[in-house]
Amino acid sequence: xxxxxxxxxxxxxxxxxxxxxxxxxxxxxxxxxxxxxxxxxxxxxxxxxxxxxxxxxxxxxxxxxxxxxxxxxxxxxxxxxxxxxxxxxxxxxxxxxxxxxxxxxxxxxxxxxxxxx
Amino acid sequence: xxxxxxxxxxxxxxxxxxxxxxxxxxxxxxxxxxxxxxxxxxxxxxxxxxxxxxxxxxxxxxxxxxxxxxxxxxxxxxxxxxxxxxxxxxxxxxxxxxxxxxxxxxxxxx
Numbered sequence: 001x002x003x004x005x006x007x008x009x010x011x012x013x014x015x016x017x018x019x020x021x022x023x024x025x026x027x028x029x030x031x032x033x034x035x036x037x038x039x040x041x042x043x044x045x046x047x048x049x050x051x052x053x054x055x056x057x058x059x060x061x062x063x064x065x066x067x068x069x070x071x072x073x074x075x076x077x078x079x080x081x082x083x084x085x086x087x088x089x090x091x092x093x094x095x096x097x098x099x100x101x102x103x104x105x106x107x108x109x110x111x112x113x114x115x116x117x
Numbered sequence: 118x119x120x121x122x123x124x125x126x127x128x129x130x131x132x133x134x135x136x137x138x139x140x141x142x143x144x145x146x147x148x149x150x151x152x153x154x155x156x157x158x159x160x161x162x163x164x165x166x167x168x169x170x171x172x173x174x175x176x177x178x179x180x181x182x183x184x185x186x187x188x189x190x191x192x193x194x195x196x197x198x199x200x201x202x203x204x205x206x207x208x209x210x211x212x213x214x215x216x217x218x219x220x221x222x223x224x225x226x227x
Binding site: 004031033042043045048050055056091093097105106107108109110111 | 151153159160161162163166207213214215216217218219220
């Protein structure tokens with residue numbers, strides 16, 4: 001498997017523009033996570049899905065952020081409108097329930113480095 | 118709520134010296150604990166994980182970690198540091214979702 005695939009790797013956009021980040025999880029994984037990494041706040045969980053259903057979006061910073069998972073092989077994170085403070089590296093990760101109540105690890109994509117100017 | 122605290126945001130060791138990165142956890146239930154490594158401009162990669170099968174966990178690249186319930190710790194060690202170990206290391210706790218520590222940047226001195 002190619003692993004978790006994110007696109008684009010780098011995105012530079014102007015303040016006020018809409019930004020869409022994309023993620024393809026590992027085939028067979030039923031959990032998908034979106035994380036944001038900044039120097040100030042470290043790694044923050046924004047939202048995660050189980051079987052394409054959003055389970056916890058309490059980490060989504062504002063209504064400007066939205067995430068969807070229309071099917072098991074694709075998810076998007078959208079920021080509209082974007083602001084300079086949204087500049088960060090956004091990671092997508094996927095995992096699957098290992099059964100018997102314990103979890104397997106999360107596999108991370110390479111990340112999307114977003115710069116809003 | 119589960120959480121982890123990593124002591125020391127930066128650690129420097131000489132090549133060949135012992136690496137010790139500290140992590141303490143807070144959890145009301147037996148935790149699942151993980152160590153991840155992040156190389157520059159890369160995603161996070163799993164080093165090792167604790168799932169209660171054994172208190173001493175061996176991972177990739179010669180790293181290991183010991184779960185100590187009495188100390189609520191899960192410190193990461195490697196007997197002899199290599200230049201290639203220079204990276205950022207994250208401790209994490211969780212089951213369905215992971216909560217990460219703030220990270221420790223490891224620098225190797227030649």
